[in-house]
Amino acid sequence: MEGLWTIFGPILTVVLALMTKNVIISLFFGVCYFSVGLFGLDFLNHIVDFFVAGFSGNGFVIVILMPLGVLLAFMRAGGGFKAFAGWANRKVSSRKQVGVMVFALATVLALAQDLVANLATGRILRPVIVEKKLAPEKAAFISLSAAPNIGAPIPYGTYFLFCVGMVSMLVPGVAPIPFFLKSVALSFHTWLAVLIGLLVALEIIPDLGYMKECQKRAETAIDPMETDGGGDALGGANVKPDFGAFFLPVIALVAGVAVTSLAAGELTLVPGAFIGAFVAVVYAIARGAVKPGEASNLVIGGIMEQAPIIMLLAFAFAFGAALQMAGLDQFIVSAMSGTLPPALVPAIVFLVGCAVSYTTGSLGSGLVIMLAIATGAPLILSFAATFSGAQWGDQLSPLSDMVIENAGANSIDPVELYKVALPYRLIEGGISLALFLILGFLL
Template sequence: MKTRQLFGMGGVLLALLLLLAPAISRAETPSIDMPGLVLQGIPFSVTLNVERESGEPELPLWLEHAGRRHALTFTGGEAVVEGLLSNTDNAELTLIDDSGTVLAEVNSPAIPAWLSVVPALLAIVLALVFRQVILALFLAICAGGWLSYGMAGNKALVSVLDSVNVHVLTAASDSEHMSIVLFCLLIGGMVGIISRNGGTVGIANHITRFVRGRRSAQTTTGLLGTAIFFDDYANALIVGNTMRNITDRLRISREKLAYIVDSTAAPVSAILLVTTWIGFQVGLIDEALGQVDGFEGSAYGVFLSAISYSFYPILALLFVFMISLSGRDFGPMLKAEIRAVQQQQDADDALTDREAIAEEASIDAKPGIPHRALNAIIPMTVLVLTTLGGIWYTGMEELGHPAQYSLRDVFGNGDSFTAMMWGSLLSTLVALIMTQAQRLLSMDEAAHYWFEGVKSMLLPITILMMAWALSSVNESLHTSDYLVSVLSDSLTPELIPVSVFLLSAFTAFATGSSWGVMGIMMPLVVPLAWAVLQHHGLAGNPEFMHLFYASVAAVLAGAVWGDHCSPLAETTLLAAMASGCGLVEHVRTQLPYALFVGVIATLFGIVPVAYGLPWWLGIAICALAMALGLRVLGKRAEDSPGAQAVPAVAATTAVDITG
């Protein structure tokens, strides 16, 4: 009997302990959430969580940091403290109550702020010097991982091991990243099928009816890139894969093709009115305008007004057609064009080919079958229309009441990643069905060459993964916070646009993410520009509102400029991949052109317009400066000594369009 009572009392006590345990743990374990790494001299914020029992008195709590106490105000058991600084090797925080009892302690390593840009710059320098992109990215990731541990000596080996199982795995776990990977794999498979079934040869023969030489081929590529405006990723992959065979036959270098593809991808998507970029940009502007007092206008209205001041995207597109129509080049691009015309390859090219962004399988058309252009045109049309329709459909689903919104709103809110996967899958199925219906390939052959096409994507996808991993490292190092702090000092109103443009460009160059730069800079620039105008009594004055719009445009334009110059940027990788060009060669040849346009946009566009020059006159002056510069610096590859006559490919092969 006593034993039963003892067990009964024990059971009751155990049940009480189980019921009370959560309350005890909540009351006794307050927590402090702070960054895993702190940059010296750069403000950071922490979140404190303290849960009390109901009825427990609300005693005051304090956060002690760097010898100072900060009074805490809790909202729902949570308090946020911003603007903390650390100038030592460790940032130590202590949570104490009114009696001085320590409730929680935490510390994070602190490093000099300038070190946060070292991994990104290391990757860029190593890639350009040694032309080994994967090795450069790997070493940069390892260096960034070691910095994130506060450069602790015992973490050097751990940072190397973390390069794959932490940073690359984190990049691979992102759903949007995997959407791009699947899109690339399916596109590669489709290209493998339509290459083997004669479709790409057919479409090349068809397009060459209208191409009379090197200049018209480059111009056609630029026009095609402008026509596929709705998404920069889809633009790069479609245009590069479509025009590669044609430009090869006309002895146009892969570097030139990659440049045209890259310079008609992001610039077009950034400034046209119905693209996948619009919703992102307008959303950022709208969020930033919520921090502005006294501004009357909509976020979309600000975006439309800012397009006129987006000098770099506009001038980059214009320069593509100047280059194409004039036939002139300069710098490394001229050398690449001369080699293409002379049909030569030097030792540097051989080195580059070992790590080309697209590992070309050189899938030729099957001998003895007709070369029907429709076998490529229809799958690619399905790809474009399905992607476009998918963006529209997902935009309608997101808004819920499409009748109340314009087409721009619908496209701006669409899910481009889902739409691209739909388009690539359907286009692959259409290519397969058409091939089987015409009995051009057996099922085994179709499957084999689909995998050959997929295989060609493995190297660029590996580089993409590592670039994303480095971006994750940059985020943990707060690289963007440091770069933004460079311009934290007070500015005169006229200097805001050019300062924002240069900072956005450098941040995009170092991080390789134009969207990331816009996401960071826009919420800061919009309130800053308005506050500076208010401080000088210019806010709301129509004569000076161009400074506000130019500052908003400078974020977008600077992000695109830095994106074009960086080997870490996704569109740079995709443009090189689709064009079959080495990544380092693409960056090395495109960089002088991007710098040329960017410097002219700064000196003759952004700065003069900030001081009152009309925007349209600024664009006209910039265009004239680019034309004069190209006239002075540029030469035609065909005029070089030893240049061979380019074969006239137009109308050399009969094209079976109807099948």
């Protein structure tokens, strides 16, 4: 049922999110819009279908949040956060150094798995971020710029797995992994976003737009812990620092992901997350930091801390499923395929990828690679432009799971992260567009 009507759903959803600053209501509106378009007056009976479809492809992300919440709760109760914060406060003397620490941790975790980096960087460093008065919005932007992009060429990364599968489906006759890796090398957004994130962390690039307001608010807070939602980010006055409670669960998580993935012959994240959580629970109880009778309540509390981001992601995945059922990507491809000069294809697919991915909050706009195939443009450059544009929108849209994950990890609203990121994304997007336009004519 693809048609012109599918374009207005994402646009209206984004506009509503920016006006109301309520992403859940906006996503639910988008789901209802497509349900009405597909099923008419019977749309209410089919809304659950979108959630089921969204969970079927992305349910592991929701599941992994629960053991991750338990891991972080016991890490905090066991003194891991307090030990790390104490060390960081001794080693880190400025807000700039905290920004660099956010970038470094996001990078290290992304080398293990970018999803883990998105979900954990802000939560692990939260005490230091608050103590040194780095705006949580700025921390979220830095981790968002680093983690998914550094993780892009990693063989078990989210982008890698998705795009290699897409290449094998849409570009027959090529080896998908070498093709994607060559394309990533020409994906200008990927590397410009990393560079800008680092330069923002180093304060070489100044705070722009809404970032300036957020940073000023963080600096002038009377009590730094007020920005932490009223809770004690370190675990409480009675908690004793313990580096083991910090490092052992993280090591167990990474090792668990590696071992279970090798055993399964494919990337598996959920078992590793449960292993990390189990080690955190056992260590905290064995060290006496948590009494056995208190463990069950702490497990429930850790899961409940993840409830806001779980709910946001559930609606985001349902919205993505609705887009696929409505056939938005197929409509764009069929409407534009075969109508473009080959030299302009890289620049145009970059812009189309930006627009579609931004309004949908999904990397699925990569299907516009079909434009390049239809017009005979250079495939690797065109796919790089498609991937860059899709990443650009995916890392800016308040509807995107990437934005929601990094915003949730830093306890801010996805719309706030969008507002902070906008001027920087416009800068690197403009540079990327110029480079794709130049190379399109040269090649």
